[in-house]
Amino acid sequence: MATNIIDFQNCFILLFLCFFSLLCYTLFFRKPKDFTLPPSPPSLPIIGHLHLLLSVLIHRSLQKLSSKYGSILYLRIFSSPIVLVSSASVAYEIFRAHDVNISSRGFPPSEDSLFAGSSSFISAPYGDYFKFMKKVLVTNLLGTQALKRSRRVRADELDRFYNKLYENAGKKETVEIFEEALKLTNNSICKLIMGRCCPEEEGVVERLKELATELDFLSKKILFANLLPSWLKKLVLSLFKKEVKVLSNSFNELLEKILVEHEEKQGEQHQDKDLIDMLLAAYGDENAEYKITRNHIKSFYVDLLFAGITNSALPIQWILAEIINSPKTLERLRRELDSMVGTTRLIQETDLPNLPYLQAVVKEGLRLHPPEPIFERFFQEGCKVGGFYVPEKTTLMVNAYAVMRDPKYWADPDEFKPERFLDTWQEEERKEQALKYIPFGSGRRGCPGENLAHILIGTAIGVMIQGFEWRFKEDKVNMEEAVAGLSLTMAHPLMCTPVARTLNPLTSGGSF
Numbered sequence: 001m002a003t004n005i006i007d008f009q010n011c012f013i014l015l016f017l018c019f020f021s022l023l024c025y026t027l028f029f030r031k032p033k034d035f036t037l038p039p040s041p042p043s044l045p046i047i048g049h050l051h052l053l054l055s056v057l058i059h060r061s062l063q064k065l066s067s068k069y070g071s072i073l074y075l076r077i078f079s080s081p082i083v084l085v086s087s088a089s090v091a092y093e094i095f096r097a098h099d100v101n102i103s104s105r106g107f108p109p110s111e112d113s114l115f116a117g118s119s120s121f122i123s124a125p126y127g128d129y130f131k132f133m134k135k136v137l138v139t140n141l142l143g144t145q146a147l148k149r150s151r152r153v154r155a156d157e158l159d160r161f162y163n164k165l166y167e168n169a170g171k172k173e174t175v176e177i178f179e180e181a182l183k184l185t186n187n188s189i190c191k192l193i194m195g196r197c198c199p200e201e202e203g204v205v206e207r208l209k210e211l212a213t214e215l216d217f218l219s220k221k222i223l224f225a226n227l228l229p230s231w232l233k234k235l236v237l238s239l240f241k242k243e244v245k246v247l248s249n250s251f252n253e254l255l256e257k258i259l260v261e262h263e264e265k266q267g268e269q270h271q272d273k274d275l276i277d278m279l280l281a282a283y284g285d286e287n288a289e290y291k292i293t294r295n296h297i298k299s300f301y302v303d304l305l306f307a308g309i310t311n312s313a314l315p316i317q318w319i320l321a322e323i324i325n326s327p328k329t330l331e332r333l334r335r336e337l338d339s340m341v342g343t344t345r346l347i348q349e350t351d352l353p354n355l356p357y358l359q360a361v362v363k364e365g366l367r368l369h370p371p372e373p374i375f376e377r378f379f380q381e382g383c384k385v386g387g388f389y390v391p392e393k394t395t396l397m398v399n400a401y402a403v404m405r406d407p408k409y410w411a412d413p414d415e416f417k418p419e420r421f422l423d424t425w426q427e428e429e430r431k432e433q434a435l436k437y438i439p440f441g442s443g444r445r446g447c448p449g450e451n452l453a454h455i456l457i458g459t460a461i462g463v464m465i466q467g468f469e470w471r472f473k474e475d476k477v478n479m480e481e482a483v484a485g486l487s488l489t490m491a492h493p494l495m496c497t498p499v500a501r502t503l504n505p506l507t508s509g510g511s512f
């Protein structure tokens with residue numbers, strides 16, 4: 001009898017403990033339904049999903065992962081959380097409902113260097129400094145009025161681009177398209193951002209091009225390190241600390257020279273103040289809206305070189321390759337150019353609004369081959385996306401490449417069909433579905449250089465098609481992809497020979 005009572009008591013204690021544990025688990029550990037995280041593909045112990053981000057064509061491997069596990073995924077690198085978005089509908093929801101929440105990139109300054117450092121514009125949180133610099137940037141460089149004022153600079157560079165190709169054609173020389181495109185975008189952007197003090201004869205523009213290319217490669221490492229938990233990040237960054245320092249010093253030396261030259265000429269009378277003048281004035285003004293430092297100015301320039309030059313050159317190569325592969329596109333494009341611009345003068349940027357098919361070709365090229373296939377932001381606060389919970393301080397990775405090839409939103413998503421931007425993009429659809437087309441990102445931190453990029457790419461393609469036939473050895477261009485630095489490029493750089501379409505060179509541009 002006594003044993004029975006003890007058994008009963010033990011049983012009761014056991015039951016009580018079970019009930020109590022269940023209660024504690026429910027109260028303290030189990031997350032309510034609302035806190036369900038997005039689906040997560042299988043991960044490895046400790047490193048989590050790190051191995052998935054090490055693939056060479058990362059945009060492709062993440063696109064495949066999303067088509068298997070879902071358009072919003074929760075990944076983890078060690079303990080650092082990432083939400084990966086790969087569909088137009090989820091991108092739409094995030095940018096429409098959470099734009100403020102994701103308006104910083106969440107890159108803690110890695111070094112006191114001129115890039116990705118504490119003075120960087122691209123890495124800056126969405127605050128007073130960012131807003132001040134953005135205003136200066138739009139007013140003096142990238143806004144519609146500023147772009148109008150700087151037309152002459154781009155027209156000169158476009159002439160130079162055409163004349164060089166015409167010379168190549170005369171000598172029957174094969175041209176590496178990306179190299180020529182890079183010269184065009186580098187010279188144009190350097191001259192635009194440096195204003196009247198662009199000491200070309202001293203090789204500064206050429207040197208800046210070299211530094212911008214090095215920066216593209218180094219940035220990939222910095223970006224990757226930023227995804228790691230802080231203890232590991234410090235370790236990884238220390239591995240290329242010296243590289244960062246050397247590159248930052250090279251930029252510093254060159255940009256300091258340009259600032260000094262500007263300061264020396266500040267007393268002179270100029271019709272227009274350029275971007276450096278405006279920034280130097282803000283630097284010297286005790287009552288400026290935001291007190292910037294000299295390092296802010298230099299860092300800003302490095303950001304603009306980094307963000308603009310390669311990104312604008314890569315699509316020129318991709319688009320020409322697509323046109324060579326599509327004789328129908330070439331024919332229609334040439335018809336449009338010949339009828340709207342003519343056959344004696346060279347296209348100029350004021351022609352672009354009258355060339356809808358050329359614009360559609362550029363858009364389609366950027367859709368299929370976005371130079372930045374993935375871009376990053378940061379969720380400051382927890383929020384709900386696609387019915388899932390995203391915790392605060394989670395990195396957001398948007399796979400723009402996958403979004404712009406999402407078969408739910410794009411018919412024949414992998415095919416080059418510029419007509420799609422002529423036929424279907426009516427005004428209401430544009431608003432609703434704008435977020436399926438995101439080569440320039442979106443929202444408050446979307447690319448401020450979109451208009452300039454469209455001008456540079458549109459006119460370059462216009463010149464190449466209006467002025468030349470292109471001889472190419474193979475039947476088709478090989479469109480295999482590669483990633484160089486952070487950018488999506490061609491695995492086999494496009495090499496072809498221009499043949500001038502006119503006996504005499506086309507006359508340059510025209511009125512401004």
Ligand code: HEM
Nearest residue numbers: 122307308311312372375439440441442445446447449453
């Ligand atoms: C085809 C050419 C270009 C492409 C595809 C491109 C693409 C992008 C993308 C995807 C972003 C990130 C957007 C986001 O987070 O939502 C970005 C940011 C940026 N781009 Fe561009 N870009 C191009 C050309 C340019 C040019 C010509 C400039 C200026 C000279 C420029 C300046 C910037 C700057 C300053 C940012 C950072 C904006 C911020 O953090 O708020 N880009 N670009």
